[in-house]
Amino acid sequence: xxxxxxxxxxxxxxxxxxxxxxxxxxxxxxxxxxxxxxxxxxxxxxxxxxxxxxxxxxxxxxxxxxxxxxxxxxxxxxxxxxxxxxxxxxxxxxxxxxxxxxxxxxxxxxxxxxxxxxxxxxxxxxxxxxxxxxxxxxxxxxxxxxxxxxxxxxxxxxxxxxxxxxxxxxxxxxxxxxxxxxxxxxxxxxxxxxxxxxxxxxxxxxxxxxxxxxxxxxxxxxxxxxxxxxxxxxxxxxxxxx
Amino acid sequence: xxxxxxxxxxxxxxxxxxxxxxxxxxxxxxxxxxxxxxxxxxxxxxxxxxxxxxxxxxxxxxxxxxxxxxxxxxxxxxxxxxxxxxxxxxxxxxxxxxxxxxxxxxxxxxxxxxxxxxxxxxxxxxxxxxxxxxxxxxxxxxxxxxxxxxxxxxxxxxxxxxxxxxxxxxxxxxxxxxxxxxxxxxxxxxxxxxxxxxxxxxxxxxxxxxxxxxxxxxxxxxxxxxxxxxxxxxxxx
Numbered sequence: 001x002x003x004x005x006x007x008x009x010x011x012x013x014x015x016x017x018x019x020x021x022x023x024x025x026x027x028x029x030x031x032x033x034x035x036x037x038x039x040x041x042x043x044x045x046x047x048x049x050x051x052x053x054x055x056x057x058x059x060x061x062x063x064x065x066x067x068x069x070x071x072x073x074x075x076x077x078x079x080x081x082x083x084x085x086x087x088x089x090x091x092x093x094x095x096x097x098x099x100x101x102x103x104x105x106x107x108x109x110x111x112x113x114x115x116x117x118x119x120x121x122x123x124x125x126x127x128x129x130x131x132x133x134x135x136x137x138x139x140x141x142x143x144x145x146x147x148x149x150x151x152x153x154x155x156x157x158x159x160x161x162x163x164x165x166x167x168x169x170x171x172x173x174x175x176x177x178x179x180x181x182x183x184x185x186x187x188x189x190x191x192x193x194x195x196x197x198x199x200x201x202x203x204x205x206x207x208x209x210x211x212x213x214x215x216x217x218x219x220x221x222x223x224x225x226x227x228x229x230x231x232x233x234x235x236x237x238x239x240x241x242x
Numbered sequence: 243x244x245x246x247x248x249x250x251x252x253x254x255x256x257x258x259x260x261x262x263x264x265x266x267x268x269x270x271x272x273x274x275x276x277x278x279x280x281x282x283x284x285x286x287x288x289x290x291x292x293x294x295x296x297x298x299x300x301x302x303x304x305x306x307x308x309x310x311x312x313x314x315x316x317x318x319x320x321x322x323x324x325x326x327x328x329x330x331x332x333x334x335x336x337x338x339x340x341x342x343x344x345x346x347x348x349x350x351x352x353x354x355x356x357x358x359x360x361x362x363x364x365x366x367x368x369x370x371x372x373x374x375x376x377x378x379x380x381x382x383x384x385x386x387x388x389x390x391x392x393x394x395x396x397x398x399x400x401x402x403x404x405x406x407x408x409x410x411x412x413x414x415x416x417x418x419x420x421x422x423x424x425x426x427x428x429x430x431x432x433x434x435x436x437x438x439x440x441x442x443x444x445x446x447x448x449x450x451x452x453x454x455x456x457x458x459x460x461x462x463x464x465x466x467x468x469x470x471x472x473x474x475x476x477x478x479x
Contacts, residue, residue: 049479052339054335054338054339054478054479055478055479056478073341074341074342074343075341076341077339077340077341078341082339084335084339085332085335086332088332088333088335088336089336090255092257093255097254101251101254101255104251104254105251105340105341105342106340106341107243
């Protein structure tokens with residue numbers, strides 16, 4: 001975990017004159033599961049979009065695996081798996097067809113999406129269209145799509161939304177396994193502190209447009225993380241390790 | 243990724259079946275319209291205006307203009323569905339999350355949304371005219387003489403009008419993307435088709451008007467294409 005897989009330096013982004021991110025700096029080492037905490041509207045989704053090259057920064061740089069998210073956008077997208085905002089699919093296609101299409105777009109037609117479907121708890125989603133899926137099934141399918149092309153980095157925006165408690169636990173364990181076994185770096189935003197405490201190696205609190213506190217989660221309970229989060233919102237910037 | 247592969251992928255993403263059916267229905271309607279127009283001088287020989295329909299040139303020109311209006315709206319609907327909707331809201335997030343050139347993806351979408359109606363108009367138009375010419379050769383409704391030149395000219399003008407439908411659809415797509423609005427694209431297509439048909443109907447007996455209309459349509463269509471490429475390149479989601 002010594003080389004930064006995800007980095008943001010002095011990142012700023014405004015929308016209609018309102019500054020959402022202000023001098024935001026973040027460094028996530030390779031193989032780390034990093035949890036992003038913050039209030040609603042703190043800029044978590046904006047940060048993830050900037051890292052994926054879907055938005056342009058007003059100032060500063062965002063990079064993934066040493067590549068610039070804007071300049072090297074296509075190279076970044078090839079090595080990153082994203083789940084940002086509400087998952088979008090081709091509604092008239094089945095789950096498997098959606099995944100096969102994703103593989104084709106990634107230039108990996110030969111890969112079988114079956115293992116990933118099983119991995120996220122959708123072993124037999126059937127031939128029916130995705131439009132008939134529940135919110136939880138859509139979320140699982142979106143996670144399957146994000147990990148399908150074996151990305152080195154995962155950018156996940158509230159991936160546990162709509163999942164039942166078992167699903168949340170399984171997804172958390174899965175992300176941890178991906179990081180430990182394949183060295184995948186994961187940046188995920190979530191409001192589910194108990195799951196974050198279990199899943200993430202490290203968490204950062206985004207407040208006032210920048211990361212104000214970061215800490216390792218080792219030995220931190222859900223209650224402890226909640227306290228840490230609330231004190232970070234009140235207290236502002238402190239040192240890098242809690 | 244090559245354009246051929248991108249087109250194949252785009253065709254997997256979309257459902258063309260409803261458009262195949264709609265194009266077929268338009269072809270059948272065109273055939274029925276042709277026979278109806280051809281029969282008018284027989285039904286009401288006293289009507290001086292109906293005498294115009296006694297000429298193949300006029301009869302086919304008029305029918306093709308109606309076909310142009312229908313397929314321009316068809317192109318507007320397809321571009322609204324595949325281009326404007328594709329780049330609006332959350333759909334764009336999906337499109338932009340693939341490591342493929344944005345410009346290429348847009349060109350592929352436009353190719354499908356605009357070449358399809360142009361090709362459908364030409365093919366169904368050729369089929370409808372083919373059936374009409376065949377029955378005219380056996381049991382003529384129109385008093386005019388059917389010659390090889392008439393058939394050839396009808397095909398040539400149908401091809402020009404099919405391309406014009408695609409160009410007008412491209413302009414409608416540009417307007418729709420500008421407003422990020424599906425109704426804008428469809429209503430623009432409707433208005434553009436009215437405008438084009440109005441202008442071309444006045445010039446119906448003047449054969450070179452078709453080529454000139456094609457050239458005149460190509461200029462704003464090229465501008466619309468340039469605008470859309472720039473929009474998509476700079477688009478944020």
